[in-house]
Amino acid sequence: MSTQTESMKRGPAGLTPAPLGRHASAHLSRHRVAYLYLLPALILVVGVIYAGVGYNGWVSTLDWNGISPTPRSVGLGQYGKALGDPIVWSALWHTGVFAVLTILVQMALGLLMALVLTVPVRFANLYRVLMFVPVVMAPAAVSSAFRAILQPDGQVNAVLDALGLGGLGQAWLADPSLALISLAGINIWQWTGFSFILYQAALSQIDASVVEAAQMDGASPWRLVRSVVVPQLSGTHATLAITGLIGALKTFDLVYLTTGGGPARSTEFLTTYIYEQTVDRFNAGYGAALSMILLVLAMALTIAQMAAYRFGRK
Amino acid sequence: MIGTRSTRRSRLIAQLVATVVVIPFAFPLVTILVTSFGGEGAVANYAAVISETPFLRFALNSLVIAVGTVALVYACTMSAGYAFAKMQFRGKSLLFNAILVGLILPTLAIIVPIFITVQRLGLFSNPIAVIVPLSATLVPFTLLLARNYLVGIPDEILEAARVDGATSFGTLIRIVIPLSAPISAVVVVWAFLQAWNDLFLPLLILQDEDARAITQVPLYFTSQYGSDVPKIFASLVLLSLPIVIAYLALQKLFERGLTAGAVK
Known part of the structure; x- marks a missing residue:
């Protein structure tokens, strides 16, 4: 303990500010105490994430149930199997459809609500709370609720009946041609509040003089929004697109608790397929290979989006 | 505007x-x-959820997981954030980026290693087996937030503490942490929310009925009660209530915390 305190006293605790990424110079090596402060976070992240991904990479080269003492090496065989597995391709297709639907609708509704609330409106804070409460709720609770609400004899169909639109009633989650769209609808319900709050924050940062100048020039509200406001929100659009894409790739609770990937695998996602292969079917090797594909997709999408965003800002 | x-x-x-x-x-x-409130009536439904099911047990388990996660995430975050914001050392940029890469990891992508490790160590149904991987996936984000905030603490204040003979650890505890209340609140709220709402890790790891988390309530109900919708909904209200009340009480903090990573 005393030696540790001594070394901490010698460590000058970095009193000169320097931007991250400045090249390490010779005097930096004296500040070894810094590593002690990093240790807990490093152990955690390296021990779980890096070791996990590394181990996962090794398991993905095996034909193994995760228990047997004699796993069989199959090289890249599991990846070949994945590329030839139609369920993998349809899962990727579902994720893409789900991502496009949810991102576009959430952005449009969130922006609309943020714009409308720049006008003084009654109950504005109540509306804000109603839209943000779903964001803080557990996806497990939201999914279970909608599973009941969207039953053929559930509340959504009851409301349609009451409005004289009973003909529009559907088996929302049991019809293979509708189930994926219904899942997108649930996701939109849960996450539009997130887009709304982000747009509201971004709108408050917009230079008011630009907007006033456009209004002086007689720009219509629609033209004002389209040509002046929307372009200034490009950072928020990019953020919502990235978080939406990664969110779609990560989607698990929602599917697991509503359709379980069905009916007839019409809502299978890569995540639910990985869970099934690993936990229900004991195909650790195949599950690991699918996990690596999920990870590579998440990384590639993030890098591509960040590059597009930087390019767009230039 | x-x-x-x-x-x-x-x-x-x-x-x-x-x-x-x-x-x-x-x-x-x-x-x-x-x-x-329907079916047998509000009182009967809620009373049934609380007294006839292990709902309170599940809630307590989730509380243990959430508190453990908050403690581990907070300690790792403030300690590393302090070093990244206020100290110079070799490999700083490399190490910071190495941790940030964790931001994009979908937890499900390490399901195989988590499952096998938990099996080998005999940690099924142990809350620690949820807290550790959950914290590891949260730290990259909270560290990014904390580091950006801590950079803004004036160096003169830390310099003054050093002149007064404070150790670097003493400076962290007595100066940096008290000055970081706003970001600390965001980190705590974020970690608690993520831990309370998580389903995937409890589903994978907490298999004994006594060890389950609150997000497993709906699954438990469906298997025990079939489709007694009013009672299931009563359990969903109870499951969401603590978070919704906390949100209503700390509206700005939640909105800032949940969107903090996105506002650059």
Whole structure:
């Protein structure tokens, strides 16, 4: 303990500010105490994430149930199997459809609500709370609720009946041609509040003089929004697109608790397929290979989006 | 901004549009609440959830997981954030980026290693087996937030503490942490929310009925009660209530915390 305190006293605790990424110079090596402060976070992240991904990479080269003492090496065989597995391709297709639907609708509704609330409106804070409460709720609770609400004899169909639109009633989650769209609808319900709050924050940062100048020039509200406001929100659009894409790739609770990937695998996602292969079917090797594909997709999408965003800002 | 020159007519239109948009968002919330009062009646439904099911047990397990996660995430975050914001050392940029890469990891992508490790160590149904991987996936984000905040603490204050003979650890505890209340609140709220709401890790790891988390309540109900919708909805209300109340009490903090990573 005393030696540790001594070394901490010698460590000058970095009193000169320097931007991250400045090249390490010779005097930096004296500040070894810094590593002690990093240790807990490093152990955690390296021990779980890096070791996990590394181990996962090794398991993905095996034909193994995760228990047997004699796993069989199959090289890249599991990846070949994945590329030839139609369920993998349809899962990727579902994720893409789900991502496009949810991102576009959430952005449009969130922006609309943020714009409308720049006008003084009654109950504005109540509306804000109603839209943000779903964001803080557990996806497990939201999914279970909608599973009941969207039953053929559930509340959504009851409301349609009451409005004289009973003909529009559907088996929302049991019809293979509708189930994926219904899942997108649930996701939109849960996450539009997130887009709304982000747009509201971004709108408050917009230079008011630009907007006033456009209004002086007689720009219509629609033209004002389209040509002046929307372009200034490009950072928020990019953020919502990235978080939406990664969110779609990560989607698990929602599917697991509503359709379980069905009916007839019409809502299978890569995540639910990985869970099934690993936990229900004991195909650790195949599950690991699918996990690596999920990870590579998440990384590639993030890098591509960040590059597009930087390019767009230039 | 846009509404600075609003007329009576534009206000009316705005009111109308806002109300029409908000109705589909309010409808499921109202439905959940109203349905949970139906069937045998509100009192009977809620009493049944609390007394006839292990609901409180699940809630307590989730509380243990959430508190453990908050403690581990907070300690790792403030300690590393302090070093990254206020100290110079070799490999700083490399190490910071190495941790940030964890931001994009979907937890499900390490399901195989988690499952096998937990099996080998015999940690099924042990809350630690949820807390550790969960914290590891949260730290990259909280560290990014904390480091950006801590950079803004004036160096003169730390310099003064050093002149007064404070150790670097003493400076962290007595100066940096008290000055970081706003970001600390965001980190705590974020970690608690993620831990309370997580389903995937409890589903994978907490298999004994006594060890389950609150997000497993709906699954438990469906297997025990079939489709007793009013009771299921009562359990969903109870599961969401602590978080929703906390949100209503700390509205700004939640909104800032949940969108903090996105506002650059």
